[in-house]
Amino acid sequence: MYSEKVMDHFQHPRNMGEIENASGVGTVGNAKCGDIMRMYLDIDDNGVIQDCRFKTFGCGAAVATSSMATELVKGKTIQEALQVTNKAVMEALDGLPPVKVHCSLLAEEAIHAALWDYAEKHGITIEGLKKPKSDIHEDEEEEEEY
Amino acid sequence: MKKLIYLDNAATTRTAPEVVEAMLPYFSEAYGNPSSIYSLAGESKKAIDHARDTIAGVLSARPEEIYFTAGGTESDNWALKAAAEFYGKKGNHIITTKIEHHAILHSCQWLEKQGFEVTYLDVDENGVVKLEELKKAIRPTTILISVMFANNEIGTIQPIREIGEIAHENGILFHTDAVQAFGQLPIHVDDFHIDMLSASGHKLNGPKGIGFLYIRKGVKIRSFIHGGAQERKRRAGTENVPGIVGLGKAVERAAETMEERTEKERELRDYLIKRVLSEIPYTRLNGHRNLRLPNNANFSFQFIEGESLLIMLDMEGICASSGSACTSGSLDPSHVLLAIGLPHEIAHGSLRLTLNEEITKEDLDFVVETLKNIVERLRSMSPLYEDFIKKAQ
Numbered sequence: 001m002y003s004e005k006v007m008d009h010f011q012h013p014r015n016m017g018e019i020e021n022a023s024g025v026g027t028v029g030n031a032k033c034g035d036i037m038r039m040y041l042d043i044d045d046n047g048v049i050q051d052c053r054f055k056t057f058g059c060g061a062a063v064a065t066s067s068m069a070t071e072l073v074k075g076k077t078i079q080e081a082l083q084v085t086n087k088a089v090m091e092a093l094d095g096l097p098p099v100k101v102h103c104s105l106l107a108e109e110a111i112h113a114a115l116w117d118y119a120e121k122h123g124i125t126i127e128g129l130k131k132p133k134s135d136i137h138e139d140e141e142e143e144e145e146y
Numbered sequence: 147m148k149k150l151i152y153l154d155n156a157a158t159t160r161t162a163p164e165v166v167e168a169m170l171p172y173f174s175e176a177y178g179n180p181s182s183i184y185s186l187a188g189e190s191k192k193a194i195d196h197a198r199d200t201i202a203g204v205l206s207a208r209p210e211e212i213y214f215t216a217g218g219t220e221s222d223n224w225a226l227k228a229a230a231e232f233y234g235k236k237g238n239h240i241i242t243t244k245i246e247h248h249a250i251l252h253s254c255q256w257l258e259k260q261g262f263e264v265t266y267l268d269v270d271e272n273g274v275v276k277l278e279e280l281k282k283a284i285r286p287t288t289i290l291i292s293v294m295f296a297n298n299e300i301g302t303i304q305p306i307r308e309i310g311e312i313a314h315e316n317g318i319l320f321h322t323d324a325v326q327a328f329g330q331l332p333i334h335v336d337d338f339h340i341d342m343l344s345a346s347g348h349k350l351n352g353p354k355g356i357g358f359l360y361i362r363k364g365v366k367i368r369s370f371i372h373g374g375a376q377e378r379k380r381r382a383g384t385e386n387v388p389g390i391v392g393l394g395k396a397v398e399r400a401a402e403t404m405e406e407r408t409e410k411e412r413e414l415r416d417y418l419i420k421r422v423l424s425e426i427p428y429t430r431l432n433g434h435r436n437l438r439l440p441n442n443a444n445f446s447f448q449f450i451e452g453e454s455l456l457i458m459l460d461m462e463g464i465c466a467s468s469g470s471a472c473t474s475g476s477l478d479p480s481h482v483l484l485a486i487g488l489p490h491e492i493a494h495g496s497l498r499l500t501l502n503e504e505i506t507k508e509d510l511d512f513v514v515e516t517l518k519n520i521v522e523r524l525r526s527m528s529p530l531y532e533d534f535i536k537k538a539q
Contacts, residue, residue, distance in 0.1 A: 032490040057528040059470070060454055
């Protein structure tokens, strides 16, 4: 059900772990729905993401999207990192099964949440960054069965 | 290639080679339609009768009370919907439990849309139906009680005899979904006061796509599939002769080996449970410690998610299943695990291992060692575990 890339990132997650004294940390998702992602960012004085690490509680897709998201934002500026959308994460993984698309949204949200934390800690405003939703599942509805 | 360790026998089982062998002649040799008149057809007819006799014998039922269906789900649908329709003039209330299979739950939900009222009984923390609550739920309008014999996820065995007694004392029909229990536990329909019973072939080393519904003589339920006169006009359609033969053979085999097989499985199951609980921290057993299917072990590992666990087990050649949301196609974890009171995050980290007669102690040793590594690895990746450890420090 998963692409080779998803399986690769699940089996060999890139940048898994913590960053001590991280510039920004963001945690999104909830245990109720079965996935939580935490992103750690190390941002230098020029606003470049020097390091990015993650920890994830969740399914194979949740782990793979976190891993890919860290790869996509590493070495980027804050503005460039903001352009890393869930679609970009999914494309980089050669797609996700439809029921797992929300995992990629979670990865995007996790980066935004970490950037938001960074901005708050440094008393700055990042253009185009909205306060992250604490729970990406709140808008979802289940299909009714007949 | 790695050795495959198949521990998902509650999902389906390997069709036994002797079952396949028994079925084979009924594809290209004795292929006659059992309803036809010539002697070729007679062979098919005889084979069906033989299978029906075998199954009736095992249940202490009469052959004419066994109706072949396409499987457990069809049997459940038929029993509930047709009984509700016929006895609907007597009352519109049905009692079932919160831990039934979706074949029962979704049939009940459909019946609610047709105007029936359904009580979904709570279970205790081990997944056992509370008899006092069942008694309290009975109304003058109650026409049917449906409680599964044993649960497919956590393996808990229900007090079926007592439930049957309560049903019959109150003049209420009693149906049981015995898809998991049939072939693993001795079932006698009279002793247990069962009016209808659903079972499936592929859970007991028989083929897929075949099952039966036991309907006690005198219980009036309409035919579910309309057409020819097959199955005493109650379930039309040319019989699945090879399937029925395979089911008969599987039942014969399961009954013959039941005592020895389940004793061995129970011993291995307990060994597995003991090792996992004592060697992996922050782990719990779901379901009743003793009143559980001989082959079922169900654990929850805190701080990790079930699907990740399954993928990693699969990479080591171990087939298992989980009650996590990701394996159910919805955002909610298993309704059974929630019904026994597990918080969502613990339910997401569940693992069901269901044994068969071919599993050895060495297999289980490998499984436990593998599990230890995987759980540790997934915890090292988990923000929940990180928070827990930091809090504890």
